[in-house]
Amino acid sequence: MKITRVEAIPFAIPYTHPLRFASGEQHVAEHVLVRVHGEDGVVGTAEAPPRPYTYGETQDSVRAVVEKVFAPQVVGLDLLDREQVHARLNRTVANPAAKAAVDMALWDALGQTLGRPVTKLLGGYTDRMRVSHMVGFDEPQKAVDVVAEFMQRYGITTYKVKVGRRPYRLDVAVVRALREHFGDTIELYVDGNRGWTASEAARALREMEDLDLTLAEELNPADDVLGRRWLVERTAIPFVADESVPGPAEVVRELLGGSATAISIKTARTGFTYSQRVHFLCESLGVENVMGNQIDGQVGTLCSVTFGAAYRGTSARAGELSNFLDMADDLLAEPLQIVDGELHVRDVPGTGVLIDEEKLTRYRTDR
Ligand code: MUC
Ligand code: MG
Numbered sequence: 241m242k243i244t245r246v247e248a249i250p251f252a253i254p255y256t257h258p259l260r261f262a263s264g265e266q267h268v269a270e271h272v273l274v275r276v277h278g279e280d281g282v283v284g285t286a287e288a289p290p291r292p293y294t295y296g297e298t299q300d301s302v303r304a305v306v307e308k309v310f311a312p313q314v315v316g317l318d319l320l321d322r323e324q325v326h327a328r329l330n331r332t333v334a335n336p337a338a339k340a341a342v343d344m345a346l347w348d349a350l351g352q353t354l355g356r357p358v359t360k361l362l363g364g365y366t367d368r369m370r371v372s373h374m375v376g377f378d379e380p381q382k383a384v385d386v387v388a389e390f391m392q393r394y395g396i397t398t399y400k401v402k403v404g405r406r407p408y409r410l411d412v413a414v415v416r417a418l419r420e421h422f423g424d425t426i427e428l429y430v431d432g433n434r435g436w437t438a439s440e441a442a443r444a445l446r447e448m449e450d451l452d453l454t455l456a457e458e459l460n461p462a463d464d465v466l467g468r469r470w471l472v473e474r475t476a477i478p479f480v481a482d483e484s485v486p487g488p489a490e491v492v493r494e495l496l497g498g499s500a501t502a503i504s505i506k507t508a509r510t511g512f513t514y515s516q517r518v519h520f521l522c523e524s525l526g527v528e529n530v531m532g533n534q535i536d537g538q539v540g541t542l543c544s545v546t547f548g549a550a551y552r553g554t555s556a557r558a559g560e561l562s563n564f565l566d567m568a569d570d571l572l573a574e575p576l577q578i579v580d581g582e583l584h585v586r587d588v589p590g591t592g593v594l595i596d597e598e599k600l601t602r603y604r605t606d607r
Contacts, residue, residue: 241319241353245277246311246342248288248303251603254568259535260377262404262435263483264293266535269567272302273539273600274341276349278319284349285593287539288341289508294483295336302338303606310342319350326513336486336509337534343511344543344591351590359585362512363550368584372398372558373565374431374533377405380417387418387426390562395581398427398558404435404459408444419451427558429455431482436460438467442474455502455530458482468499478502482532486510488517495527503527505554507543508534515547523553531559538570539593542586549585559583571595571603 250272258267269289276284288306290297313328325346329339351358359367373396375383383401390396401418403411411430418428430453432441441459455478462468462484472479481500485491486509494500503522505515522529531548534540541561548554548561561583564570573596576583586592601607 242279243276243314243317243319243346244279246306246314247275247277248306249273249275249600250299250303250605251571251600252605253537253570253603255566256568257566258376259374259563259566261402261431262433264291269535269537270299271537272299272306272341273571273595274306274345276342276345278349278353280353282349282352284345284347284352284590285539285595286341286344286348286543287508287537288337289534289536289540290337291534295334295486295509297335297337301335302341305332305335305338306342310338314342319346319353322346322513340508340511340514343513344507347512348590348593355589357585357587357589358512358591359546359550362516362547365551366549366555367587368582369531369545369548369555369561370398370558371396371561371578371581371583372400373562374400374402374560376402378414380414383414384417384421387422391426394562394565394578396562396578397425397581400457400560401428401430402433403430403444404432406440408436408440409447412444412447415448415451415453424452427454429453429457430459431457432459433483434458434461438464438471441471445475453477455480457504458484462494462499465497465499469497472499472501478528480504480530482506485518487514488521491518491521495525501527503529504532505529505547506532506534507547508536508540512543512547519551519554528557529554530557531561533560533563535563537567538564538572538576541576541583542572542593543591545583546585546591569599569603571599
């Protein structure tokens with residue numbers, strides 16, 4: 241059960257078209273595959289998607305901190321020494337995606353060692369989640385075309401629309417076009433990635449009042465403390481904190497400060513261990529969660545559904561589990577399938593991440 245080695249393998253897979261949003265854009269998935277090796281040949285695997293514009297991590301920084309700092313700290317510990325593992329990882333501040341990937345690879349190794357699915361070890365509530373697809377910046381008609389295609393091919397009926405452009409009416413027009421075209425056959429919500437001011441966001445929300453939005457996420461920066469509280473106070477729908485809550489302490493701060501009324505959980509950011517803490521905290525406070533997407537590949541998405549399906553509170557809403565569909569290829573030996581708008585967990589020991597080694601050889605960038 242001892243950890244014998246930790247690897248960090250950089251890889252790059254292009255997107256078929258770039259995903260654009262207020263804080264950045266994604267053309268190539270330059271992620272890091274983290275592998276935790278245990279005694280008896282067990283290998284746990286997870287994916288770190290660095291997002292420099294949000295958390296300051298890069299592919300190189302994730303690789304360096306995992307190999308040079310975290311690996312020496314955890315090699316030799318038992319897979320069950322989880323509090324000790326986190327005490328050591330937390331000697332380094334920040335680096336959320338790097339820490340999350342180490343954490344999830346450890347859970348995968350633990351599940352394989354115990355012969356049980358990680359989703360059951362976590363909570364075992366259900367075996368699937370409804371899927372929400374994230375629609376990037378686009379013209380109204382193009383957004384309508386994307387949604388029509390994803391409804392038809394995958395049966396997805398929940399969509400998160402990226403907003404936060406200037407003038408804000410560009411985005412209002414997209415959301416209105418979607419509602420007018422699809423009527424009440426789809427659920428719609430918006431994510432501003434801090435792109436608007438509080439007053440722009442308030443005006444945009446007022447103009448979208450008749451569009452039945454179910455959530456509004458990070459419309460303006462949480463660092464504009466009073467502006468954010470002012471906006472949240474005036475917003476009738478749950479206001480989701482995402483990048484402003486990288487961990488449990490920020491969740492408490494933002495909720496108690498009145499800067500959010502719902503919380504996005506991203507396993508790419510808080511792994512399984514800290515996602516669990518965030519979820520339990522929210523459950524105790526009576527605050528809703530949505531499973532978010534750090535524009536994960538298939539490995540990360542499988543981890544996300546593994547966690548989301550484990551609890552009633554995280555599987556109640558559709559989870560953002562589909563943007564890997566915008567990638568030209570991926571690493572899983574058995575690709576994920578979204579059918580009738582749902583994604584299933586894998587009923588195998590661990591998380592079920594099994595890598596196609598030929599593809600990893602093709603896409604890794606360290607050789
Ligand atoms: C989101 O919900 O904000 C964009 C960047 C990132 O880290 O996550 C995405 C989606
Ligand atoms: Mg977000």
